[in-house]
Amino acid sequence: GNGINGLEPLESTISDTERFKDVANFRLSCPNCSCSFDFGGIIASSDYTVCPNGLQCRKCDHLFTPLQISCQLERCIRSHISLYYAGWIQCDDPTCGDATRQVSVFGKLCLNNGCTGVRYKYSDKMLYNQLLYFDSLFDCEKNKKLELKPLRHIDDAHSSPEKLSEASIKVLTEQNRRLLEINRSVVQKYLSDCGRRYVDMGRIFDFMQ
Amino acid sequence: DPERYKFRTMRQSLSDAADVLDLQIETIAKIVQTHYDLSPSDFGDPSVQAQSEIHAVGRIVPDSTTTEEFLNMDSLALETSRMAGVGRRTRLDFTDIDEISLFCGQIVAIRGKNADGDSFKVNEVLPLPYPNSPVSTLDELQKCSAALEGKPLKTLVTNGPYFPCNSFDLHFLEQFTERVNSEIKPHVLIMFGPFIDVTNPMIAKGAIPHFPHLKHQPNTLDEVFTKVMVPILKKIRQDIQVILIPSTRDAISKHASYPQDSYNRKYLQLPKNFKCFVNPATFQLNEVFFGCSNVDTYKDMKEMTKGGNTSMRNRFDRVSEHILQQRRFYPVFPGGIKKKLLSTSNDGKKVYEHISGADLEVPYLGLTEFVGNFTPDIIIIPSEMHHFARVGQNVIMINPGRFIGHSGKPGTYAEISITGPDLENGNLTKVEGPEPTFLHNVWKRARVDIVTI
Ligand SMILES: [Zn+2]
Ligand SMILES: [Zn+2]
Numbered sequence A: 001g002n003g004i005n006g007l008e009p010l011e012s013t014i015s016d017t018e019r020f021k022d023v024a025n026f027r028l029s030c031p032n033c034s035c036s037f038d039f040g041g042i043i044a045s046s047d048y049t050v051c052p053n054g055l056q057c058r059k060c061d062h063l064f065t066p067l068q069i070s071c072q073l074e075r076c077i078r079s080h081i082s083l084y085y086a087g088w089i090q091c092d093d094p095t096c097g098d099a100t101r102q103v104s105v106f107g108k109l110c111l112n113n114g115c116t117g118v119r120y121k122y123s124d125k126m127l128y129n130q131l132l133y134f135d136s137l138f139d140c141e142k143n144k145k146l147e148l149k150p151l152r153h154i155d156d157a158h159s160s161p162e163k164l165s166e167a168s169i170k171v172l173t174e175q176n177r178r179l180l181e182i183n184r185s186v187v188q189k190y191l192s193d194c195g196r197r198y199v200d201m202g203r204i205f206d207f208m209q
Numbered sequence B: 001d002p003e004r005y006k007f008r009t010m011r012q013s014l015s016d017a018a019d020v021l022d023l024q025i026e027t028i029a030k031i032v033q034t035h036y037d038l039s040p041s042d043f044g045d046p047s048v049q050a051q052s053e054i055h056a057v058g059r060i061v062p063d064s065t066t067t068e069e070f071l072n073m074d075s076l077a078l079e080t081s082r083m084a085g086v087g088r089r090t091r092l093d094f095t096d097i098d099e100i101s102l103f104c105g106q107i108v109a110i111r112g113k114n115a116d117g118d119s120f121k122v123n124e125v126l127p128l129p130y131p132n133s134p135v136s137t138l139d140e141l142q143k144c145s146a147a148l149e150g151k152p153l154k155t156l157v158t159n160g161p162y163f164p165c166n167s168f169d170l171h172f173l174e175q176f177t178e179r180v181n182s183e184i185k186p187h188v189l190i191m192f193g194p195f196i197d198v199t200n201p202m203i204a205k206g207a208i209p210h211f212p213h214l215k216h217q218p219n220t221l222d223e224v225f226t227k228v229m230v231p232i233l234k235k236i237r238q239d240i241q242v243i244l245i246p247s248t249r250d251a252i253s254k255h256a257s258y259p260q261d262s263y264n265r266k267y268l269q270l271p272k273n274f275k276c277f278v279n280p281a282t283f284q285l286n287e288v289f290f291g292c293s294n295v296d297t298y299k300d301m302k303e304m305t306k307g308g309n310t311s312m313r314n315r316f317d318r319v320s321e322h323i324l325q326q327r328r329f330y331p332v333f334p335g336g337i338k339k340k341l342l343s344t345s346n347d348g349k350k351v352y353e354h355i356s357g358a359d360l361e362v363p364y365l366g367l368t369e370f371v372g373n374f375t376p377d378i379i380i381i382p383s384e385m386h387h388f389a390r391v392g393q394n395v396i397m398i399n400p401g402r403f404i405g406h407s408g409k410p411g412t413y414a415e416i417s418i419t420g421p422d423l424e425n426g427n428l429t430k431v432e433g434p435e436p437t438f439l440h441n442v443w444k445r446a447r448v449d450i451v452t453i
């Protein structure tokens, strides 16, 4: 079932804040000093800086090559896809048993009796949103318009240093356009194969007919 | 049909998956009924209490949904199809069975009784019939024989990874291609992925070294393949046919589930003598049928065995027979997963990181069944387990081993030599019919060597 019902908003009209509220961060590891940190686009961070010639680790000043970022991004995407295909299943009834990978020949029927139904714990919608989130991190327009999902809550004790001005983000985005596009192409490689995306587009066309 | 593998991934529906799981039981039930000449009334619902004996076909599953690990003979159940038993699961009692080997996902045919309504006592396990072997006509065989000009058909099989997990050292691959060209000179080279394993620890750390011989450094893993590995692969002589079988762990494939679409030859800038096949793939080299599947069935099939004769046998032989009987290259369900323990809390709760898995695209598992319902002459399923080449039920089963071992030491490859189909020497078996055909008996004509690279 595609879960199509009239009350659900068109997915393409959902704001990024809403869409990305449950996604996992993109965690990068520094090949020079081995520390790891969350990458949240061209923003102020206590872990990394985006300088005119690339991404730099704040701990050791290592300047990442494009491949040192894109290979970690690709691995991260692939582990999300593999987790999706592990096929963990959860029952809608909160009092029911733990997650399982057993599927009944009736699919949505819970194997512990008397429940309303089961679903994939990592749904294709969650995976699609996760890919769209990774895509947004390397989207020049979204970076420039400051539309990225913040890495941390504002009240977080570990909050970031001084904010970057809108003007400097614009300049840094242009200076790093190639780097961003390289990484975006890696996300697009998987988005282009993602069945969920075509449902998203198909629905827009349904609506127009 | 390779077109059928071009489906979009990451959109699996539970009801489509369930349809396929139901169909698997129904398909085997029909085969059992025909083979043992049973009538539909001989079959019953094993979940219902009854005084008389019945036959039942179903899937071996754990008797509880939460215990997937540490299963044994006493914790198994039979899942029925929708038609045979409304999909109900019934605990199995194997007390009276002396010799057996079972695994989760296996479709079994049993005879027995559910006397107390609580469990089904098995009196007999009916072995599933082995599928038929392919045959060729006299005309076809003569053409194949002529094409070889009296020489044996020589095929090499390698299995990735092709570089160690701590360096990008490709000199083993370079040395190998040189030997292929000048010494071994095979007709065909079958290479299994991964070529760039996304689970390689260097990739997780972002620690891919600089490539000093390149003017423009690669920006993505795809470019690492085209700029660093393709120049080596291109050195393989044009008259050697190279067949690539993908892996779901491979960065150079965007289709990360099994069954898996082929690599894109043009995008990867591979020359014309390279053929990119789907995973799994069944194909013919001359008259010989090859079945190639790149998910680790030999590692993932966790058997539960009973009886001295069963457990004394070579485990690879038992797994091979299961594959043939189930008529699928990867009959394990749910598929295997690889995870890493991150931490254990004080109350014993373990937190894992998911690394990789069989990545089964369940609604499309039909594409992983034996094509045309017959068994290939040679089945190649690479595994992390020890390399082997064995004959079982007249089928040659091969695990070529890893090209580069876990420690970075040189690994192995398989060399298969098959003498041409000679109608005079009695190696082929005639099958009578309107037009006589011949069994290939490749197991009698082939020699398989596992060689260190
Ligand atoms: Zn650093
Ligand atoms: Zn660092």
Ligand SMILES: [Zn+2]
Binding pocket: A091, A092, A093, A096, A097, A110, A111, A112, A113, A115, A116
């Ligand atoms: Zn439930």
